[in-house]
Amino acid sequence: MSNQVKKFKIRNSKFILGNTLEQLKCLEAESLDMIFCDPPYFLQLTKELRRPDMTVVKGVKETWDKFSSYKEYDEFTNLWLSECKRVLKKNGTIWLIGTYHNIYRLGFHLQNLNFWVLNDIIWNKVNPLPNFKGTRFTNAHEVLIWATKSKKSKYTFNYQTMKKMNNDKQMRSDWNLKVCQGKERLKDSLNKTLHSTQKPEELLFRIILASTKQGDIVLDPFFGTGTTGAVCKKLGRKFIGIDNNPIYMHAAKRRIMKIKPIDTSDIEKIDTNNSSTKIPFSNLLKKGLIKPGEKIFNSRENIKATILSNGNLKFKKVVGSIHKIGAYVQNKPSCNGWTYWYVRQNNKVISINDHRNFLREATSSRE
Numbered sequence: 001m002s003n004q005v006k007k008f009k010i011r012n013s014k015f016i017l018g019n020t021l022e023q024l025k026c027l028e029a030e031s032l033d034m035i036f037c038d039p040p041y042f043l044q045l046t047k048e049l050r051r052p053d054m055t056v057v058k059g060v061k062e063t064w065d066k067f068s069s070y071k072e073y074d075e076f077t078n079l080w081l082s083e084c085k086r087v088l089k090k091n092g093t094i095w096l097i098g099t100y101h102n103i104y105r106l107g108f109h110l111q112n113l114n115f116w117v118l119n120d121i122i123w124n125k126v127n128p129l130p131n132f133k134g135t136r137f138t139n140a141h142e143v144l145i146w147a148t149k150s151k152k153s154k155y156t157f158n159y160q161t162m163k164k165m166n167n168d169k170q171m172r173s174d175w176n177l178k179v180c181q182g183k184e185r186l187k188d189s190l191n192k193t194l195h196s197t198q199k200p201e202e203l204l205f206r207i208i209l210a211s212t213k214q215g216d217i218v219l220d221p222f223f224g225t226g227t228t229g230a231v232c233k234k235l236g237r238k239f240i241g242i243d244n245n246p247i248y249m250h251a252a253k254r255r256i257m258k259i260k261p262i263d264t265s266d267i268e269k270i271d272t273n274n275s276s277t278k279i280p281f282s283n284l285l286k287k288g289l290i291k292p293g294e295k296i297f298n299s300r301e302n303i304k305a306t307i308l309s310n311g312n313l314k315f316k317k318v319v320g321s322i323h324k325i326g327a328y329v330q331n332k333p334s335c336n337g338w339t340y341w342y343v344r345q346n347n348k349v350i351s352i353n354d355h356r357n358f359l360r361e362a363t364s365s366r367e
């Protein structure tokens, strides 16, 4: 594809147009909280596939999916996966997605590199493409592998959030979700599907909510139309997206620029089962990350409270924790104050959750 390298930044996130094998080498070691990888499938399609009405099915026939042999595909996989291991934080996790064409090879290399598999997930496609020729079963699912950097990693799993999303029942490893369609599916100037394998935002929504915290940095080394970046922006996570196709990268940028972050306090539960170290808000004061008397505000900056020296907040005459005051100002029964409040420091708006993550990292690296 493109040999040019171009980089573009929005707030704390980056778009990198270039070859992932080279660009991954430029990223800092142990700097990323989560990596989502949707690599070429190596489908080895030769013939055109047509529907019964003779229209052509948009399959993956692009050059990015072509390799001369399994040997070449394996070498490629091993190279990018090794780099992903280098750049992943020690408590970070990685997700791989694929079909029967490549998922077993991805899993083989992942385990050889001593990643530790936590789950495999079946994404059961509610609306799959039929097997038009009637020669095999309808291929109605993809497999995701979720793994930690090592067996000892203290990874993030937002158990309570997942349970809440699943009508208060434990989330299972089989997910029934639609393929990407309708308005969400990006189109080119001729109104044709822009990318043959654009993933649905709902899939990334679940993955990112399950395995990251607000302010975390997510890498997608095969960014395509930028689905990972779109969902990261919605959920208040930072991202780095790499793809070597300028058309996809341009479309991803345009898509993501239009996205507004959503208030996740209704979705994200404070996770008691999360293996991360607990950090009280008052620790941010003790460590000098925030100061008594400083103003604290919501993402729209239209609600402001004052930080008190004991770690409580004061809003008008009401005093309470970040969660209590967050709920009070929104007239809601509860609120995750960590994801609701921001401070301004050195002219930058910083989520207090970023400060918490910083302290967590500092604590866990001393353990």
Ligand SMILES: C[S@@+](CC[C@H](N)C(=O)[O-])C[C@H]1O[C@@H](n2cnc3c(N)ncnc32)[C@H](O)[C@@H]1O
Pocket (backbone or CB within 6 Å): 018, 019, 020, 021, 038, 039, 040, 041, 064, 195, 197, 198, 199, 200, 221, 222, 223, 224, 225, 226, 227, 228, 242, 243, 244, 245, 248
């Ligand atoms: C399966 S698609 C990812 C689709 C993406 N998840 C989405 O939702 O749009 C794989 C992507 O990898 C990109 N790609 C393949 N080989 C690459 C390489 N060596 N460097 C950078 N990007 C590459 C392709 O351009 C393609 O967009």
